[in-house]
Amino acid sequence: MTLFTRHLSLSLRKVFYSVGLLSYLAIAVAGSLYAVLLGYTNLSFPPTPVLPYLLIEGLFIPAAWLTQYKLMSYVGASNAVIATTFNTVGAAIAGILFFNEPLTAAFVGGATFIIGGMIIALRIRPDEIHKSNPKVSFAIKFGILALGTLLFAIGMSAEKAAVNHIGVQDYVMFGWGMQGIGALVLFMLFGRRELAHINRQAVRGGIILGLITSLSGLLYIYALSLGSLSHTIVATSGKIAVVMILAAVFLRERNSLWQRIAAFLLATLGLWLILA
Numbered sequence: 001m002t003l004f005t006r007h008l009s010l011s012l013r014k015v016f017y018s019v020g021l022l023s024y025l026a027i028a029v030a031g032s033l034y035a036v037l038l039g040y041t042n043l044s045f046p047p048t049p050v051l052p053y054l055l056i057e058g059l060f061i062p063a064a065w066l067t068q069y070k071l072m073s074y075v076g077a078s079n080a081v082i083a084t085t086f087n088t089v090g091a092a093i094a095g096i097l098f099f100n101e102p103l104t105a106a107f108v109g110g111a112t113f114i115i116g117g118m119i120i121a122l123r124i125r126p127d128e129i130h131k132s133n134p135k136v137s138f139a140i141k142f143g144i145l146a147l148g149t150l151l152f153a154i155g156m157s158a159e160k161a162a163v164n165h166i167g168v169q170d171y172v173m174f175g176w177g178m179q180g181i182g183a184l185v186l187f188m189l190f191g192r193r194e195l196a197h198i199n200r201q202a203v204r205g206g207i208i209l210g211l212i213t214s215l216s217g218l219l220y221i222y223a224l225s226l227g228s229l230s231h232t233i234v235a236t237s238g239k240i241a242v243v244m245i246l247a248a249v250f251l252r253e254r255n256s257l258w259q260r261i262a263a264f265l266l267a268t269l270g271l272w273l274i275l276a
Helices: 002-011 016-037 048-075 077-083 086-098 105-122 138-197 200-226 229-236 239-250 257-275
Strands: none
Touching: 002 048, 002 077, 002 200, 002 239, 016 048, 016 138, 016 200, 048 077, 048 138, 077 105, 077 239, 077 257, 086 105, 086 138, 086 257, 105 138, 105 257, 138 200, 200 229, 239 257
């Protein structure tokens, strides 16, 4: 999912909100299909107490994805996946604040290491081919990351609450459907000027990305239903090593190797401390 997102960010530069919309519409459709395959037969509207959570996650999760997509277009796949471990800190703090999960010295230490890895990753050139945009400073990159972290933490907290209330089967139907609506709202507010640039490549890429993301998301929310928010977030961050290897092979993200390794080690150590 991460590598394909990076590919789209390089090949489709004028359809930022459009890719998000197409992707989340595909996710919404896939969610309905998964719900049926998982045995969802009792179609009933979610209870009123759950609606605020669905509205929040429906808007904040697509918005968080858009910030990550933008960041990836600036720093590359492996740098982005390291930098966005900062999301883990935000989501874990949300778990501590809203779900009474414990705050430990290991968490504080882990967060410190993650922040160190994030700072290194944001300063590395994307790959051997593409140069860093001189107009995009470290402060801008960090601002995008910080905004994404805030949106991600709020969205994940609302998603966790919704899954706890209505379960996985109902959530892939209504939660993902709400995300499709949220992506449409964001497109109508900010992306209508992109209509002239939407072509077959953009539609195909957005739909494929949505289907890949839906498979990843299905496994994620199933794990979320079984465990705590912070530990589930940390566990999914194990993808860093896989993304780094694949990005080096397919996207030529092999420059600044020792810096990449240092950022990876710091992020991994931070995640391990938080998980411990």
